[in-house]
Amino acid sequence: xxxxxxxxxxxxFDQFSHLQEYHKKETRRTFLGQSVRGIGSLALASLLNxxxxxxxxxxTQLPKWKGVTxxxxxxxxxxxxxxxxxxxxxSHLETLDYKPKLAAMxxxxxxxxxxxxxxxxxxxxxxELKCLGPQYPFARHGQSGQMISTAFPHIGGIxxxxxxxxxxxxxxxxxxxxxxFFNTGTGISGRPSMGSWLLYGLGSESSNLPGxxxxxxxxxxxxxxxxxxxxxxxxxxxxxxGVQFHSxxxxxxxxxxxxxxxxxxxxxxxxxxxxxxxxxxxxxEDPEIATRISQYELAFRMQTSVPELTNVSDEPAxxxxxxxxxxxDGSFASNCLLARRLVERxxxxxxxxxxxxxxxGNVKGGIEIxxxxxxxxxxxxxTDLKQRGMLDDTLVVWGGEFGRTPMAQGTGRDxxxxxxxxxxxxxxxxxGITYGATDELGYYAVExxxxxxxxxxxxxxxxxxxxxxxxxxxxxxxxxxxxVHGNVVNSILA
Numbered sequence: 001x002x003x004x005x006x007x008x009x010x011x012x013f014d015q016f017s018h019l020q021e022y023h024k025k026e027t028r029r030t031f032l033g034q035s036v037r038g039i040g041s042l043a044l045a046s047l048l049n050x051x052x053x054x055x056x057x058x059x060t061q062l063p064k065w066k067g068v069t070x071x072x073x074x075x076x077x078x079x080x081x082x083x084x085x086x087x088x089x090x091s092h093l094e095t096l097d098y099k100p101k102l103a104a105m106x107x108x109x110x111x112x113x114x115x116x117x118x119x120x121x122x123x124x125x126x127x128e129l130k131c132l133g134p135q136y137p138f139a140r141h142g143q144s145g146q147m148i149s150t151a152f153p154h155i156g157g158i159x160x161x162x163x164x165x166x167x168x169x170x171x172x173x174x175x176x177x178x179x180x181f182f183n184t185g186t187g188i189s190g191r192p193s194m195g196s197w198l199l200y201g202l203g204s205e206s207s208n209l210p211g212x213x214x215x216x217x218x219x220x221x222x223x224x225x226x227x228x229x230x231x232x233x234x235x236x237x238x239x240x241x242g243v244q245f246h247s248x249x250x251x252x253x254x255x256x257x258x259x260x261x262x263x264x265x266x267x268x269x270x271x272x273x274x275x276x277x278x279x280x281x282x283x284x285e286d287p288e289i290a291t292r293i294s295q296y297e298l299a300f301r302m303q304t305s306v307p308e309l310t311n312v313s314d315e316p317a318x319x320x321x322x323x324x325x326x327x328x329d330g331s332f333a334s335n336c337l338l339a340r341r342l343v344e345r346x347x348x349x350x351x352x353x354x355x356x357x358x359x360x361g362n363v364k365g366g367i368e369i370x371x372x373x374x375x376x377x378x379x380x381x382x383t384d385l386k387q388r389g390m391l392d393d394t395l396v397v398w399g400g401e402f403g404r405t406p407m408a409q410g411t412g413r414d415x416x417x418x419x420x421x422x423x424x425x426x427x428x429x430x431x432g433i434t435y436g437a438t439d440e441l442g443y444y445a446v447e448x449x450x451x452x453x454x455x456x457x458x459x460x461x462x463x464x465x466x467x468x469x470x471x472x473x474x475x476x477x478x479x480x481x482x483x484v485h486g487n488v489v490n491s492i493l494a
Contacts, residue, residue: 064203064207065203065204065239066202066203067199067200067201067202067203068200068201068470069201069202069464069465069469069470070202070203072202072463072464072465073464073465073466073469074464074466075464076393076462076463076464076465077392077393077427077428077462077463077464077493077494078393078394078395078426078427078428078462078463079205079348079393079394079427079463080205080343080347080348080349080350080393080394080395080427081195081198081348081349081350081394081395081396081397081427081459081463082339082343082350082351082352082381082394082395082396082397083195083349083350083351083352083397084336084352084354084374084378084381084396084397084398084399085179085351085352085353085354085399085400085401086354086357086374086398086399086400087175087179087224087226087353087354087355087356087357087400087401088175088221088222088223088224088355088356088357088358088359088400088401089175089178089357089358089359089400089401089402089403089404089415089416089420090357090370090399090400090403090404091359091363091367091403091404091413092166092403092404092419092420092421092438092442093134093403093404093406093413093442094134094135094136094149094151094363094364094367094404095148095149095151095152095367095421096147096148096149096164096166096421096422096423097166097419097420097421097438097442098134098138098147099134099406099438099440099441099442101440101441102131102132102133102134102406102440102441102442103133103134104133105131105133105441106131106132106133107130107131107132107133108130108131109128109129109130109131110129110130110131110406110407110441111441114406114439114441114443114444115129115407115443118418119173119417120173120405120414120415121173121174121414121415122360122409122414122415123405123407123409123414129407129408130407130408131406131407131408131441132363132406132407132408132413134149135363135364135367136149136150136151136364136367137149137150138150139156141156141157141159142156142157142158142159142160142432143160143432144159144160144431144432144433145159146159146160146162146164146432146433146434147434148164149367151367151368151371151375152371152375153375154375154376154378154379154380155375155378155379155398155423157379158379158382158383158425159432160431160432161382161386161391161425161426161431161432162382162398162423162424162425162429162431162432163423163424163425163429163430163431163432163433163434163435163492164421164422164423164433164434164435165421165422165423165424165434165435165436165450165492166419166421166434166435166436166437166438166445167419167435167436167437167438167445167446167447167448167449167450168399168403168419168420168421168422168436168445168450168451168452168455169417169418169419169420169445169449169450169451169452170182170401170402170417170420170451170452171187171417171452172187172401172402172417173402173415173416173417174415175224175358175401175415176224176225176227178401178402178415178417179226179227179230179401180229180230181401181452182401182452183195183230183231184234184481185452185453185456185481185482185483185485186483189229190229190232190234190235191234191235191479192232192233192234192235192236192240192472192479192481193230193231193232193233193234193241193242194349194456194459194481195212195231195242195348195349195351196212196231196232196233196234196236196240196241196242197236197240197460197470197481198212198348198349198460198463199211199212199239199240199348199349200233200236200237200240200470200472201460201463201465201470202348202463202464202465203348204346204347204348205346205347205348206345206346206347206348207346208345209306209309209342209345209346209347210242210243210347211240211347211348211349212231212240212241212242212243212347212348212349212350212351213242213243213244213245213342213347213349213350213351214231214242214243214244214245214350214351214352214353215244215245215335215338215339215350215351215352215353216244216335216352216353216354216355217330217331217332217334217335217352217353217354217355217373218354218355218356219331219332219354219356219369219370219373220354220356220357220366220367220369220370220371220372220373220374221356221357221358221359221366221369221370222358222359222360223355223356223358224355224358225355226353226355228244231244231351235472235474235475235479236472242349242351245310245338246330309338309341309342309345310338312325312327312334312337312338312341313327315337319337319384320337322380322383322384323336323337323376323377323380323381323384324376324377324380325337325377331373331377332352332354332373332374332377333373333376333377333380335352335377336352336377336378336380336381337377337380337381337384339352339381340381340384340385340388340390343390343394344388344390354370354373354374356369356370356373356374357370357400359404359412359413360409360410360412360413360414361409361410361411361412362411362412363404363411363412363413364411366412378398381396382396382425382426385426386426391425391426391427392426392427393426393427394426394427395424395425395426395427395428395429395459395462395463396424396425396426396427397422397423397424397459398422398423398424398425399420399421399422399423400420400422402415402416402417402420403416403417403419403420403421404416404420405443406441406442406443416443418443418444418445419438419439419442419443419444419445419446420445422455424492427462427463428462428493428494429462429492429493429494430492430493430494431494433492435448435450435489435491435492436448436449436450448489448491450489451485451486453482453483453485453486453487454486454487454488454489455489456481456482456486457482457486457487457488457489458488458489458492458493460481460482461488461493462493467480467481467482467486467488468480468482
């Protein structure tokens with residue numbers, strides 16, 4: 001690109017415009033399209049560059065996407081969500097679910113009444129399954145006296161702010177399908193993620209950043225791969241999918257201009273591309289072209305907003321120390337600090353994956369390492385949001401795709417879906433309580449069972465959305481995040 005690029009772009013634009021006019025005269029769809037284009041043009045104009053004149057786009061600019069639930073179905077308690085995803089399946093028995101009976105049965109045969117006919121991932125061919133007692137003691141924390149593993153002293157320090165759920169259940173026993181189920185409400189790949197549903201329902205408060213951002217870190221156990229379709233928009237328009245920020249180096253590839261290219265030159269190119277896409281859309285009327293236009297514009301604005309966002313040098317030293325964050329190191333701690341900065345700037349949904357929880361062997365040693373990487377920063381995020389007055393309307397979720405078996409897999413634990421744990425905080429959640437329970441060995445959720453569908457229904461409720469009314473029609477069928485399932489867990493609401 002050089003100083004002649006604006007003139008070159010104008011030549012291309014004029015040639016393309018002339019060609020389009022020729023094709024319009026030759027196509028029957030032109031007549032039909034012209035008659036309904038008014039509304040479509042207005043909708044498209046809302047995604048165009050605000051600096052374009054009415055003459056160039058043929059319509060008055062409309063506000064940005066505000067969501068289909070505007071106003072919300074009822075008064076929201078949360079405005080945004082931070083999902084701390086402990087990818088790999090953290091053991092509830094070494095984190096949040098205290099089981100003294102399992103400790104007493106360490107090394108003894110697992111009663112067959114628990115396991116007969118039940119899905120097991122890798123232990124299914126073992127002739128004798130043996131109990132593995134909790135590898136860390138538990139202690140009471142806070143005024144609430146919640147029982148939390150001593151491997152997580154910092155999370156213990158926020159016990160009065162969190163709601164521990166010990167009765168979760170899911171339906172997929174292997175990592176990738178289980179992530180898919182937790183993110184989309186189904187094991188079928190290709191459906192919209194929960195972050196995409198939120199953007200579709202509520203829109204974003206940020207104009208200069210994506211409404212849905214994903215960050216990934218690793219360490220402490222086997223790193224299971226995380227597929228990008230976990231934050232895809234599925235059959236929803238592409239503008240609602242998540243955007244991955246890289247934890248080290250440039251947060252987004254090509255966010256900076258090449259040497260010698262000024263912002264004015266880049267602005268000219270974006271404007272020319274926008275005009276070309278607009279003319280093309282007048283013929284084919286494809287909603288994904290509108291998405292393409294909006295993403296070009298967002299990418300241009302991100303060239304200035306992203307460097308400012310990721311430059312944490314303006315954070316006080318005591319805040320960086322609170323998280324244990326070293327800027328640019330790609331750690332979970334740095335990602336937690338970045339998550340707070342993202343939600344401060346209006347991002348609706350931030351998802352942090354930490355890929356270090358797959359402990360088929362040496363669960364004790366694995367937990368020791370992984371807890372050091374996530375414990376301090378997880379608690380710091382709650383503390384930081386609280387002292388900034390943001391925790392009340394920010395929902396924070398901490399947990400994995402499933403739990404781990406009470407039975408030993410050598411020195412580790414296998415995948416487990418019948419009962420596992422997570423914690424939630426802020427955004428209308430009642431702090432200082434433990435909800436639900438597994439049986440005495442931590443195998444089955446037996447009290448106040450919370451299915452993943454119930455979690456989704458509750459999350460949407462806290463954001464002011466009736467999960468039964470957030471619907472998108474696709475291929476002749478109405479879809480929703482919870483499908484035909486899900487109940488709001490009212491007992492954990494403040």
